[in-house]
Amino acid sequence: MRVLTTVAVLLIGSLPVQAEFPSKKYEMGFETVTVFEFKKTLREENAKIPDFPPRTESAVIVKLVESNSRASLAGLKENDLIRVINGSYLRSPRSADQKLSMITHQDQLSLGIIRRVEDKWEQISITLPSISEEAARKLKLRKVPSLDGAFLPYYRISHKHAPATRYAPNNFQLYYTERAGRPEKLYLRIAQLLPGHTRSGPFVVTTAGGRFVFQSEVVPPHQRGLFFAGSLRSPEWEPVKVEILLIQSEDWLNEKHQEFQQAEAAYKQEFQGFKYDQSRRDKAYQELNQRRLSLIADMERINQKIQTAESNHQRLVQRKDRLANSRNVLVRNQFRLSDEARKAIKLHFANLTTEQKKIVSRAFQYGISLNFKEAELIQLEDTSLAEQEIRRKRDKQGWLWVDAPLTPDQIPMLRAMIAAPSATVHHESSPEQKFEVTPEQKERMQVVLDVYEAERNK
Numbered sequence: 001m002r003v004l005t006t007v008a009v010l011l012i013g014s015l016p017v018q019a020e021f022p023s024k025k026y027e028m029g030f031e032t033v034t035v036f037e038f039k040k041t042l043r044e045e046n047a048k049i050p051d052f053p054p055r056t057e058s059a060v061i062v063k064l065v066e067s068n069s070r071a072s073l074a075g076l077k078e079n080d081l082i083r084v085i086n087g088s089y090l091r092s093p094r095s096a097d098q099k100l101s102m103i104t105h106q107d108q109l110s111l112g113i114i115r116r117v118e119d120k121w122e123q124i125s126i127t128l129p130s131i132s133e134e135a136a137r138k139l140k141l142r143k144v145p146s147l148d149g150a151f152l153p154y155y156r157i158s159h160k161h162a163p164a165t166r167y168a169p170n171n172f173q174l175y176y177t178e179r180a181g182r183p184e185k186l187y188l189r190i191a192q193l194l195p196g197h198t199r200s201g202p203f204v205v206t207t208a209g210g211r212f213v214f215q216s217e218v219v220p221p222h223q224r225g226l227f228f229a230g231s232l233r234s235p236e237w238e239p240v241k242v243e244i245l246l247i248q249s250e251d252w253l254n255e256k257h258q259e260f261q262q263a264e265a266a267y268k269q270e271f272q273g274f275k276y277d278q279s280r281r282d283k284a285y286q287e288l289n290q291r292r293l294s295l296i297a298d299m300e301r302i303n304q305k306i307q308t309a310e311s312n313h314q315r316l317v318q319r320k321d322r323l324a325n326s327r328n329v330l331v332r333n334q335f336r337l338s339d340e341a342r343k344a345i346k347l348h349f350a351n352l353t354t355e356q357k358k359i360v361s362r363a364f365q366y367g368i369s370l371n372f373k374e375a376e377l378i379q380l381e382d383t384s385l386a387e388q389e390i391r392r393k394r395d396k397q398g399w400l401w402v403d404a405p406l407t408p409d410q411i412p413m414l415r416a417m418i419a420a421p422s423a424t425v426h427h428e429s430s431p432e433q434k435f436e437v438t439p440e441q442k443e444r445m446q447v448v449l450d451v452y453e454a455e456r457n458k
Contacts, residue, residue: 029069084112105136159444195398207420214404
């Protein structure tokens with residue numbers, strides 16, 4: 001098993017310790033560091049060593065648990081101490097790795113752990129049941145929620161260790177879309193940064209067995225729908241923009257109402273029944289009164305913000321109603337959001353991070369200008385709410401990419417490509433600049449393809 005050296009923050013009991021610990025990762029979805037190495041590292045850094053339960057010198061500490069892994073589903077948690085594996089006590093610091101390295105998805109794994117609960121250690125038994133080959137493959141996938149042309153939810157599914165965004169250097173990966181729990185379309189995604197080359201055209205994959213050409217599907221204009229609108233400021237986006245602004249307005253109002261309630265509670269707690277006595281001039285009393293006036297001013301300021309926000313919210317509601325009226329809809333914008341679409345947008349937007357919400361709002365208001373930083377652009381890509389404008393900006397940067405849809409007839413060809421000893425990729429406009437498909441990329445594609453076919457055939 002490969003040894004990783006990472007920066008970890010471990011919490012043993014209630015003492016946080018930050019240091020570099022050598023850890024080991026297992027396919028069940030967790031990483032460990034031995035108690036021996038943990039203490040040794042702290043001694044070398046002259047750091048305080050936390051208290052451990054007795055007879056845990058050979059135990060291992062769970063440093064990390066991957067979400068949706070066998071370990072997390074079984075209930076294993078970070079900072080658990082593993083002392084027993086499959087009924088056998090660990091007798092040396094190395095014995096845990098020797099035992100865990102031999103476990104596969106076909107094996108049941110029983111762990112005896114010690115967990116800190118409040119102020120005491122508790123002994124807990126956890127079992128990771130064996131799983132099928134199919135289930136093991138599915139655990140390697142990641143789901144990315146997105147929206148389609150009618151703003152209904154679907155998922156892009158790819159290998160969890162594949163690049164998270166389309167625009168990753170020498171990106172070569174397989175993914176499929178899923179709707180209502182069923183695979184829909186299979187895509188081969190290829191991307192390459194070639195500054196100065198902005199010509200369109202396909203990517204070419206060359207193996208000993210042949211030459212394969214991949215190009216993005218062309219969607220006819222009458223089938224593009226709202227999702228493929230040319231600009232975030234075009235009329236087609238107006239209903240969506242208003243919907244998202246309403247969501248933010250509601251969040252802002254709720255936040256300010258809570259802020260007012262907290263300020264009001266603080267005032268009542270400190271000055272309930274207080275009556276100002278003008279005859280008192282002592283310093284302590286005057287300072288107390290200033291404190292009271294300050295709290296009142298805070299409440300008035302918050303209340304003013306609430307009134308302004310409510311006024312703006314009402315204007316947005318009226319704007320939404322006008323857009324819902326067919327007589328007020330522009331000829332270019334005949335798309336009106338259904339209740340299902342609104343629900344999908346709200347759910348999708350609610351799942352974004354605070355930073356992503358700010359970036360989306362900025363993009364809707366101003367479009368994607370040159371002052372968008374790369375990190376912001378990557379976050380915006382993940383929201384799926386500015387696809388066309390991102391594509392145009394990436395084109396200017398020199399990115400060439402395809403999302404090539406694959407038919408069932410092409411799957412044997414894809415498998416042959418994965419099995420080929422060597423496969424190189426280049427864009428048709430730049431045959432001299434090519435990259436090699438890595439074994440890791442092939443392995444990830446194999447997993448996605450296997451799961452896709454298994455799910456389709458159910």
